[in-house]
Amino acid sequence: MILELDCGNSFIKWRVLSPAQTGIVAFGSVGVMEELERALQAIPALALAHARLVSVRSDEETAELVAFIAGHFGIDACCARPELSRGGVRNGYEDFARLGLDRWLAILGAYQQSPGACLVLDLGTAVTSDFVAPDGQHLGGFICPGMPLMRNQLRTHTRRIRYDDAAALEALVSLEPGRSTVEAVERGCVLMLKGFVQAQLEIARGYWGDGFETYLTGGDAKLLAQMLPRARLAPDLIFSGLAVACPLP
Numbered sequence: 001m002i003l004e005l006d007c008g009n010s011f012i013k014w015r016v017l018s019p020a021q022t023g024i025v026a027f028g029s030v031g032v033m034e035e036l037e038r039a040l041q042a043i044p045a046l047a048l049a050h051a052r053l054v055s056v057r058s059d060e061e062t063a064e065l066v067a068f069i070a071g072h073f074g075i076d077a078c079c080a081r082p083e084l085s086r087g088g089v090r091n092g093y094e095d096f097a098r099l100g101l102d103r104w105l106a107i108l109g110a111y112q113q114s115p116g117a118c119l120v121l122d123l124g125t126a127v128t129s130d131f132v133a134p135d136g137q138h139l140g141g142f143i144c145p146g147m148p149l150m151r152n153q154l155r156t157h158t159r160r161i162r163y164d165d166a167a168a169l170e171a172l173v174s175l176e177p178g179r180s181t182v183e184a185v186e187r188g189c190v191l192m193l194k195g196f197v198q199a200q201l202e203i204a205r206g207y208w209g210d211g212f213e214t215y216l217t218g219g220d221a222k223l224l225a226q227m228l229p230r231a232r233l234a235p236d237l238i239f240s241g242l243a244v245a246c247p248l249p
């Protein structure tokens, strides 16, 4: 079996693949390593032969995860590393090592699924967009705050915006003008993201007309799925890219 981890700023997404990589044995999302430990312990007959991970967390946290895997399962995890090119994609950053590894893997996953022009949108703690030309050249992208950062900034830096996360979910039943603070903030932030995404689509159309694929991933992807009927909703896009970056030995 193969353990895969995608360590974002808020959550560690994990899954265990069957030995032939044909099916998913178990999967989940946790905040910290201790929770991951418990989740893995609960899997009956877990027998890990390989592990691979991508992390945008600090080097120290990433090293702790690698040590955890080595200590518990006796295997060396393959960590995705910055690269100039891989799988037909060329990293477009001035300093390729500075491109977020989750972004790099998402575009590797997208380009593998449809080798051609693509726009990749990842809605997590931050929201990112990346543009890949038909020949695999990464053109760069944009970063803006995601839903958790936007709402927390408002809650932290104003005196009277206060509500809990449970109320936030309920507020998004529609995008009509909010009639309570929670509705006004949550819907306002979703509209900000919609505007961001609209701008990305315009840029992509400017490059390629209608000849590109849009990929949508990250914990908040579903919030925007409706406005992008032609987009591929790909919750596992980073894992797809992880398999490209860290093929089994």
Ligand SMILES: Nc1ncnc2c1ncn2[C@@H]1O[C@H](COP(=O)(O)OP(=O)(O)O)[C@@H](O)[C@H]1O
Binding pocket: 007, 008, 009, 010, 011, 012, 029, 123, 124, 125, 126, 147, 148, 217, 218, 219, 220
């Ligand atoms: N079931 C869920 N559990 C956790 N977060 C969720 C869930 N559904 C939607 N989200 C949203 O997804 C965001 C995290 O997305 P994710 O892609 O995991 O972020 P990151 O990669 O930055 O850790 C949360 O802040 C939350 O807004």
Ligand SMILES: CC(C)(COP(=O)(O)O)[C@@H](O)C(=O)NCCC(=O)O
Binding pocket: 008, 009, 010, 056, 098, 099, 100, 101, 102, 103, 122, 123, 124, 125, 126, 127, 128, 143, 146
């Ligand atoms: C932009 C990010 C913070 C997104 O992280 P996430 O929301 O997935 O947790 C991450 O990709 C990152 O730390 N990037 C490094 C900076 C860059 O890509 O230019």
Ligand SMILES: [K+]
Binding pocket: 122, 123, 124, 125, 126, 127, 128, 218
């Ligand atoms: K993200």
